Amino acid sequence: MNDTSTAAPRQEPAAPDSGPRYDFAAAEPRWQAAWDERGCFRVADVPADGKPKYYVLEMFPYPSGKIHMGHVRNYTLGDVVARYKRARGFSVMHPMGWDAFGLPAENAARERGVHPAKWTYENIANMRAELKRMGLSLEWEREFATCQPEYYRHQQKLFLDFLKAGLVERKESWVNWDPIDGTVLANEQVIDGRGWRSGALVEKKLLSQWFLSITKYAPDLLEALDSLDRWPERVRLMQANWIGRSEGARLTFSLADSQETVEVYTTRPDTLYGMSFLAIAPEHPLAAAVASRNPDAEAFVADCRRRGTSEAVIETGEKLGFDTGLRVKHPFIEGATYPVWIANFVLMEYGTGAIFGCPGHDQRDMDFARKYGLSVTPVVLPPGADAASFTLGKEAYVGPGTIINSGFMNGLDVDAAKRAAIGKLEQLGIGQGVTNWRLRDWGVSRQRYWGCPIPVIHCKSCGVVPVPDDQLPVRLPDDVTFDKPGNPLDHHPTWKHVDCPTCGKPARRETDTFDTFVDSSWYFARYCSPHAGVPLVRDAVDHWMPVDQYIGGIEHAILHLLYSRFFTRAMKDTGHVSVEEPFAGLFTQGMVNHESYRTEDGHWLYPDEVEKRPDGTAVRRGTDQPVVVGRVEAMSKSKRNTIDPGAIIARYGADTARWFILSDNPPERDMEWTESGAAGAFRFTQRVFRLAEALDGLPAETRPDSFGAAGRTLRRATHRCIAAVTEALDSFAFNVAVARLYELANAITEAERAAAEPGLNWARREAVEMLARLGSPMMPHLAEDVYARLYPVADKLVAQLPWPEADPALLVAESVTIAVQVMGKLRGTVEVAPNAAAEVVFAAAEADANVAKALEGKRIVKRVHVPNRIVNYVLAG
RNA sequence: GCGAGAGUGGCGGAACGGUAGACGCAGUCGACUCAAAAUCGACCGCCUUCGGGCAUGGGGGUUCGAAUCCCCCCUCUCGCACCA
Numbered sequence: 001m002n003d004t005s006t007a008a009p010r011q012e013p014a015a016p017d018s019g020p021r022y023d024f025a026a027a028e029p030r031w032q033a034a035w036d037e038r039g040c041f042r043v044a045d046v047p048a049d050g051k052p053k054y055y056v057l058e059m060f061p062y063p064s065g066k067i068h069m070g071h072v073r074n075y076t077l078g079d080v081v082a083r084y085k086r087a088r089g090f091s092v093m094h095p096m097g098w099d100a101f102g103l104p105a106e107n108a109a110r111e112r113g114v115h116p117a118k119w120t121y122e123n124i125a126n127m128r129a130e131l132k133r134m135g136l137s138l139e140w141e142r143e144f145a146t147c148q149p150e151y152y153r154h155q156q157k158l159f160l161d162f163l164k165a166g167l168v169e170r171k172e173s174w175v176n177w178d179p180i181d182g183t184v185l186a187n188e189q190v191i192d193g194r195g196w197r198s199g200a201l202v203e204k205k206l207l208s209q210w211f212l213s214i215t216k217y218a219p220d221l222l223e224a225l226d227s228l229d230r231w232p233e234r235v236r237l238m239q240a241n242w243i244g245r246s247e248g249a250r251l252t253f254s255l256a257d258s259q260e261t262v263e264v265y266t267t268r269p270d271t272l273y274g275m276s277f278l279a280i281a282p283e284h285p286l287a288a289a290v291a292s293r294n295p296d297a298e299a300f301v302a303d304c305r306r307r308g309t310s311e312a313v314i315e316t317g318e319k320l321g322f323d324t325g326l327r328v329k330h331p332f333i334e335g336a337t338y339p340v341w342i343a344n345f346v347l348m349e350y351g352t353g354a355i356f357g358c359p360g361h362d363q364r365d366m367d368f369a370r371k372y373g374l375s376v377t378p379v380v381l382p383p384g385a386d387a388a389s390f391t392l393g394k395e396a397y398v399g400p401g402t403i404i405n406s407g408f409m410n411g412l413d414v415d416a417a418k419r420a421a422i423g424k425l426e427q428l429g430i431g432q433g434v435t436n437w438r439l440r441d442w443g444v445s446r447q448r449y450w451g452c453p454i455p456v457i458h459c460k461s462c463g464v465v466p467v468p469d470d471q472l473p474v475r476l477p478d479d480v481t482f483d484k485p486g487n488p489l490d491h492h493p494t495w496k497h498v499d500c501p502t503c504g505k506p507a508r509r510e511t512d513t514f515d516t517f518v519d520s521s522w523y524f525a526r527y528c529s530p531h532a533g534v535p536l537v538r539d540a541v542d543h544w545m546p547v548d549q550y551i552g553g554i555e556h557a558i559l560h561l562l563y564s565r566f567f568t569r570a571m572k573d574t575g576h577v578s579v580e581e582p583f584a585g586l587f588t589q590g591m592v593n594h595e596s597y598r599t600e601d602g603h604w605l606y607p608d609e610v611e612k613r614p615d616g617t618a619v620r621r622g623t624d625q626p627v628v629v630g631r632v633e634a635m636s637k638s639k640r641n642t643i644d645p646g647a648i649i650a651r652y653g654a655d656t657a658r659w660f661i662l663s664d665n666p667p668e669r670d671m672e673w674t675e676s677g678a679a680g681a682f683r684f685t686q687r688v689f690r691l692a693e694a695l696d697g698l699p700a701e702t703r704p705d706s707f708g709a710a711g712r713t714l715r716r717a718t719h720r721c722i723a724a725v726t727e728a729l730d731s732f733a734f735n736v737a738v739a740r741l742y743e744l745a746n747a748i749t750e751a752e753r754a755a756a757e758p759g760l761n762w763a764r765r766e767a768v769e770m771l772a773r774l775g776s777p778m779m780p781h782l783a784e785d786v787y788a789r790l791y792p793v794a795d796k797l798v799a800q801l802p803w804p805e806a807d808p809a810l811l812v813a814e815s816v817t818i819a820v821q822v823m824g825k826l827r828g829t830v831e832v833a834p835n836a837a838a839e840v841v842f843a844a845a846e847a848d849a850n851v852a853k854a855l856e857g858k859r860i861v862k863r864v865h866v867p868n869r870i871v872n873y874v875l876a877g
Numbered sequence: 878g879c880g881a882g883a884g885u886g887g888c889g890g891a892a893c894g895g896u897a898g899a900c901g902c903a904g905u906c907g908a909c910u911c912a913a914a915a916u917c918g919a920c921c922g923c924c925u926u927c928g929g930g931c932a933u934g935g936g937g938g939u940u941c942g943a944a945u946c947c948c949c950c951c952u953c954u955c956g957c958a959c960c961a
Contacts, residue, residue, distance in 0.1 A: 021915095233881080233882090234880090234881055234882070234955085234956075237880070237881065237956085238880095238881090238956060238957080241879095241880075241956085241957060242957085244960065246960075246961090248961080264961085265960095265961070266961060267960090267961065268961075279961095319959080344959090345959045345961095346959085346961080347959075347960065347961090349960090350960045350961075351960070351961065354961095355961045356961085357961090358961090362961065363878090363959090364959055364961075365961080367959090436960085436961095438960055554955085554956090557956080558956095663889090663900085663901065664889060664890085664901085664902095665889055665890060666890080669883095669889095669890095670954095671889080672888090672889075674888095674889090674902075676902055676903070677889080677901080677902060679902095680901065680902060681901090683915090683916095684901090686915090687916095690916090733891095735889090735890070735891090735900085735901090736890095736891070736899090736900085738900075738901080739890090739891070739899065739900035739901070740899090740900080741900095742899095742900050742901070743899075743900065746900090749917090753917095753918095817896075818896090819895070819896040820896090821895085821896085821941080821942070823941080823942090824940095824941065824942045825942095826896055828896095829896065853928095861941090862941060863941090864895090864941050864942075866895055866942095869895050869896090870895045870896075870942080872895080872941050872942060873941085874941045874942095
């Protein structure tokens with residue numbers, strides 16, 4: 001980007017216009033203070049109120065400094081659930097905090113010389129103020145930031161407990177090295193061969209690292225997915241694929257001219273007779289051994305490491321190999337030997353890092369064999385194919401069939417042959433059937449300053465020594481410098497030099513810190529007892545966990561959610577919690593998108609710089625310079641199609657922002673933020689206020705015994721709305737709830753126009769009250785304002801009221817409209833009493849001129865009657 | 878390539894197998910106004926000889942009746958992708 005033009009001053013369009021109206025700017029802070037004073041959203045760690053509990057949680061934010069529309073959507077969704085459940089009689093915990101460790105703070109330190117802690121806490125202060133302006137029903141008393149020693153000391157304690165329980169390992173391993181960030185990445189953090197944050201091409205490097213043994217829980221993490229019935233199916237699927245269970249066999253090949261062996265994992269032991277080579281990963285120990293005595297092999301291995309995951313290789317899928325000259329013996333065929341290749345497509349991390357190649361029935365092996373002229377023997381005959389003439393070209397055959405050319409397995413089908421091959425391997429003592437997992441242990445070491453220190457000490461005499469409990473927390477030193485690359489903790493003059501807790505001799509602190517995903521793998525449990533002197537208070541976590549409704553972005557479908565599921569199990573096994581699954585319900589929201597704009601010479605423009613003309617064209621505000629309206633896409637700084645929630649709230653108020661973001665579309669889909677939509681939402685808040693204001697001059701009435709026609713119509717609309725909004729909120733259909741409230745507002749407007757009749761004003765007051773209360777989860781401030789206007793001396797706030805209940809008597813219509821079909825085509829409608837008898841409805845239908853005409857001269861074969869819905873005449877011919 | 882999901886007016890979207898298009902946005906016309914904004918009212922899928930006909934990506938099927946259930950195809954979105 002070399003955009004040198006300075007952006008035009010962010011000119012705020014004039015606020016929507018005057019007249020007597022709802023003053024949100026005064027009302028919103030007032031109601032926020034009222035909720036606060038009354039402690040409406042506070043709950044005890046271990047409540048004694050006897051209410052059922054409900055734990056609502058949105059994914060906590062990284063404190064970047066400003067909230068964005070994604071946050072607004074996320075926290076609004078959670079707040080609707082929290083407020084609704086509270087009204088439904090639940091004791092609701094709805095906390096907020098900060099995922100406060102991480103790289104941007106260090107980048108700020110490097111770029112601007114500000115200390116990561118200062119930067120982070122200032123950002124938190126900003127974002128907290130912005131979130132408070134949204135009027136969220138959060139319990140701020142539970143707030144914490146993961147960068148506080150009061151938080152991370154307990155994380156260190158949990159780690160040490162895991163260490164004791166055998167859930168932590170220190171391993172020398174090939175890691176993904178991000179050369180820009182200068183750190184190690186987990187496999188999950190490598191996307192298309194690039195670092196998930198820096199975008200740098202990832203290299204392979206051998207390092208000693210701390211690992212959490214997530215693989216020990218692989219079977220359980222997979223099986224328990226079935227129990228997560230309130231999770232989106234696709235998230236469960238993504239996790240299942242990630243865990244990646246497969247059934248196969250492990251077998252040992254012996255080298256032809258030495259005592260050495262190579263272990264191989266395969267899912268196709270049935271195709272062993274189709275073997276034509278053995279291939280090992282470039283990182284395989286045998287490859288290293290060959291390389292040590294063969295410069296060409298060494299060059300090949302080095303080349304693979306360098307290009308490893310480079311784009312060219314991934315995109316072309318080009319398979320490269322090096323023939324080691326070694327040969328292995330076939331496990332079943334006496335005297336047969338096959339070449340051993342080093343191949344770039346064999347992954348050291350999966351299985352054993354070595355495969356046997358059967359080109360006939362594996363496409364990768366086929367590609368490799370054709371490239372290097374290796375033999376191809378078909379051993380599975382497709383159904384209906386002729387054994388004598390069946391040949392393979394460039395396509396491997398991977399379907400079912402009958403085994404051929406395979407000694408004792410001939411004639412078996414694929415599944416039977418797999419069992420037979422495994423039986424034979426076991427009998428020979430050179431292999432067995434195994435279950436293999438794609439999931440690998442979670443490397444948590446990061447070479448960074450702004451993270452939770454890993455609480456161990458390295459001693460030359462005692463080895464790895466855990467920091468004793470009474471020396472926790474291991475605090476980050478404040479006096480660090482960022483003037484050279486690498487880890488500031490490592491450069492610190494004194495911090496790492498400590499005495500060994502066991503033998504007292506000089507020793508060295510671990511200078512790596514935890515992956516920040518560790519911080520977010522248990523914060524949800526810490527909220528239950530956020531100020532306790534132990535990581536988790538059993539009574540509190542056992543009461544509140546699991547989270548009943550977790551809400552966040554789909555981008556965390558694998559990493560954060562899988563780590564949290566693992567961590568919860570590990571915490572259970574170390575006696576900290578009773579549950580295994582942290583999140584009983586999960587909802588993944590869509591993104592907030594916006595149109596993008598550029599000038600004709602290609603400069604991106606902010607939405608505020610663009611003016612839409614009535615003729616549909618767009619120009620740069622205050623000029624005639626045409627603007628190209630681009631795609632609706634994810635808001636991003638580089639495309640300048642961002643909308644600042646702070647500006648929206650200042651201009652329209654929090655209720656408007658909340659209302660629009662809920663009304664646009666179903667919450668799981670991507671939405672488009674539009675200026676006209678936001679303005680429409682603002683108009684509605686004003687309209688609700690006017691509907692309430694219109695009652696001011698009317699005398700208050702006691703509830704009458706009977707109502708006139710207009711009153712009855714309005715009351716039925718009100719109570720239908722109660723039922724419909726309740727149902728919509730229960731099913732996360734917030735856009736439908738919004739639509740139902742618009743309908744109620746329309747019904748009230750209609751009643752305003754009706755001629756005066758006894759009881760009508762009472763019905764109007766009821767309707768306006770319900771409009772406010774049913775809308776309160778979405779626009780809580782306005783709801784309080786309207787309610788206070790209706791009941792100036794009320795002792796409760798809307799936030800403290802129970803959810804309204806519909807009067808069942810009013811859900812039944814006075815008459816129903818029945819559609820009349822003839823041969824499935826609509827020919828008219830008739831009005832009848834509810835639950836009218838079939839004959840009554842048929843008589844009314846046949847009296848309709850249009851229907852009679854359609855029936856004229858035809859023989860009626862069948863008459864269908866669905867009560868209160870429809871009738872259908874089936875005619876002959 | 879594998880897996881999952883989605884295709885409904887100008888747009889976002891509603892719709893227990895039962896009057897398709899609720900509600901909103903945009904738009905058109907009108908009232909109010911000196912004028913505008915705001916507000917209020919009416920209209921707003923396509924075609925029509927004004928009877929009606931056609932319409933939920935396309936084609937079949939089940940059914941008295943299909944946006945909804947089944948089969949085939951097309952398109953789009955997302956996820957995974959040398960996992961042996």
